[in-house]
Amino acid sequence: MxxxxxxxxxxxxxxxxxxxxxxxxxxxxxILNRQPPKIASKIEGFCQQIIQPNAKIENTKVNQxxxxxxxxxxxxxxxxxxxxxxxxxxxxxxxxxTEREAYSLEDDSYLIVAYEGNQxxxxxxxxxxxxxLSWLFRWDRTSKNQAKEIAIRELWxxxxxxTIAGYxxxxxxxxxxIEFKGSILAPMQGLVTGDFVLVSDNNLxxxxxxxxxxxxxxxxxxxxxxxxxxxxxxxxxxxxxPIGKTGGYLHLSLLNYRKTDTQAGQWIYVSPSxxxxxxxxxxx
Numbered sequence: 001m002x003x004x005x006x007x008x009x010x011x012x013x014x015x016x017x018x019x020x021x022x023x024x025x026x027x028x029x030x031i032l033n034r035q036p037p038k039i040a041s042k043i044e045g046f047c048q049q050i051i052q053p054n055a056k057i058e059n060t061k062v063n064q065x066x067x068x069x070x071x072x073x074x075x076x077x078x079x080x081x082x083x084x085x086x087x088x089x090x091x092x093x094x095x096x097x098t099e100r101e102a103y104s105l106e107d108d109s110y111l112i113v114a115y116e117g118n119q120x121x122x123x124x125x126x127x128x129x130x131x132x133l134s135w136l137f138r139w140d141r142t143s144k145n146q147a148k149e150i151a152i153r154e155l156w157x158x159x160x161x162x163t164i165a166g167y168x169x170x171x172x173x174x175x176x177x178i179e180f181k182g183s184i185l186a187p188m189q190g191l192v193t194g195d196f197v198l199v200s201d202n203n204l205x206x207x208x209x210x211x212x213x214x215x216x217x218x219x220x221x222x223x224x225x226x227x228x229x230x231x232x233x234x235x236x237x238x239x240x241x242p243i244g245k246t247g248g249y250l251h252l253s254l255l256n257y258r259k260t261d262t263q264a265g266q267w268i269y270v271s272p273s274x275x276x277x278x279x280x281x282x283x284x
Contacts, residue, residue, distance in 0.1 A: 150255070181246065
């Protein structure tokens, strides 16, 4: 009886040892066969098509495309390589479709590059968290405590929201005025700024207190100026959340950054598309 018990223990020990070896071998095989970790998991929510799922580019590549607005898509891709994914096409200004490509950077942020036709517009950089959104296009920053300066190619001295002889100006150059009561909604996640100055060669105008600038890394080379707001929700904002509220008339201006070989880059007023205006009044 004792011999049988020892034999049973011996067999049990062998079985346990074999099981342990098989478990270890199985773990090794799982590790060896494991696919490389997917890059840019958060940006997938914005992607329309994944092109290069495991590619990262160096952050220094961003410096190489600065100042190249107007270059061809092919020349920008020669610098950056194949993008991680494409984002859905969007209609911002009338008569143009904006195409966007996203790249995963080595610091886990994302470079979003915009084109219209075959022409490079600009870029935005977005972190892997919606609360870390950063918009790195061309503000002229002299001090964090000073208003942001936006160089405008053409600027009227009289702007919407100003008061002349006790009368409020309802519209100005480049404005689309809409009879509207309610909240204007963020068309995508972005940043709402209330402290800015419009600058041209002959004029310098600080914004009225009922105006804001909306910017987003997802719409590089564009700014939205909204005036006529009784409430302003400054800071970071999610898509579909209010930028501000108006009780009568809403005045909207769309600005596009342009650069030529002979001129420094400036913002110009462009006509917003009806689809873009619809998103502001009823963001999906």
